[in-house]
Amino acid sequence: MPSNSNALESDSSLIKTITEKHRHQPGALLPVLHEIQASFGFIPKDAVKQIAEGLNLSRAEVHGVISFYHDFRYTAGPQxxxxxxxxxxxxxxxxxxxxxxxxxxxxxxxxxxxxxxxxxxxxxxxxxxxxxxxxxxxxxxxxxxxxxx
CATH class of the missing domain: 3.40.30.10 (Glutaredoxin)
Structure with missing residues (x-):
């Protein structure tokens, strides 16, 4: 169980780092989503709230962008x-x-x-x-x- 907890903490830390890196750019959401997807192979569902808070957006706005673009996904994608x-x-x-x-x-x-x-x-x-x-x-x-x- 501790390793799972550490993994979640490191995921959260990486998402925070990525969000902070891009937050002052105009249209920061797309670069944030691209980098998170590149890091994990998908967008973790738990990341939506953290991204929204970090970019001062609603969770609906973040989810809307993820669901609109077919390249973003909540699960690992096809090879x-x-x-x-x-x-x-x-x-x-x-x-x-x-x-x-x-x-x-x-x-x-x-x-x-x-x-x-x-x-x-x-x-x-x-x-x-x-x-x-x-x-x-x-x-x-x-x-x-x-x-x-």
Whole structure:
């Protein structure tokens, strides 16, 4: 139990440090959320109150921003996202999605436009975007990811 308590204290301390670092910037909420998400892989639900207090915002304002942007999440996110926009679908992203799901299971989610249509099909693996992805490129990216883990 003490280690769990220490972990919560260190999480709270890190959130406070991040909030203090950005609090005097105009529009500080987005940089705070990005840094917290980069640190934890998600936004801890308990952080909403602390962020709101640190930035003099309501909890509803903080939650509203987190829930509006699809890149912010309250739980650990997928390891890969496959674009299912029209350009990507026309270049075979449905097959890439099936292949990625077969390899990663629930660690894959479809998204409906990564915004790199000229280089379709597109995927994101561990927050890095890749264009013109073939099944062979997907396999190589996932093998490289697995080797790094």
């Amino acid at each position: 890969a996202r496959v674009c299912m926009g029209e350009a990507c679908q026309s270049m075979g992203s449905a097959a890439l999605l099936d292949r990625a799901k077969a390899l990663l299971g629930d660690g894959v989610e479809p998204v409906y436009c990564i915004g790199n249509c000229a280089c379709a099909p597109n995927i994101e693996v561990d927050h890095v975007y890749h264009g013109r992805v073939s099944p062979e490129v997907l396999d190589a990216l996932l093998k490289k990811r697995e080797a790094a883990a």
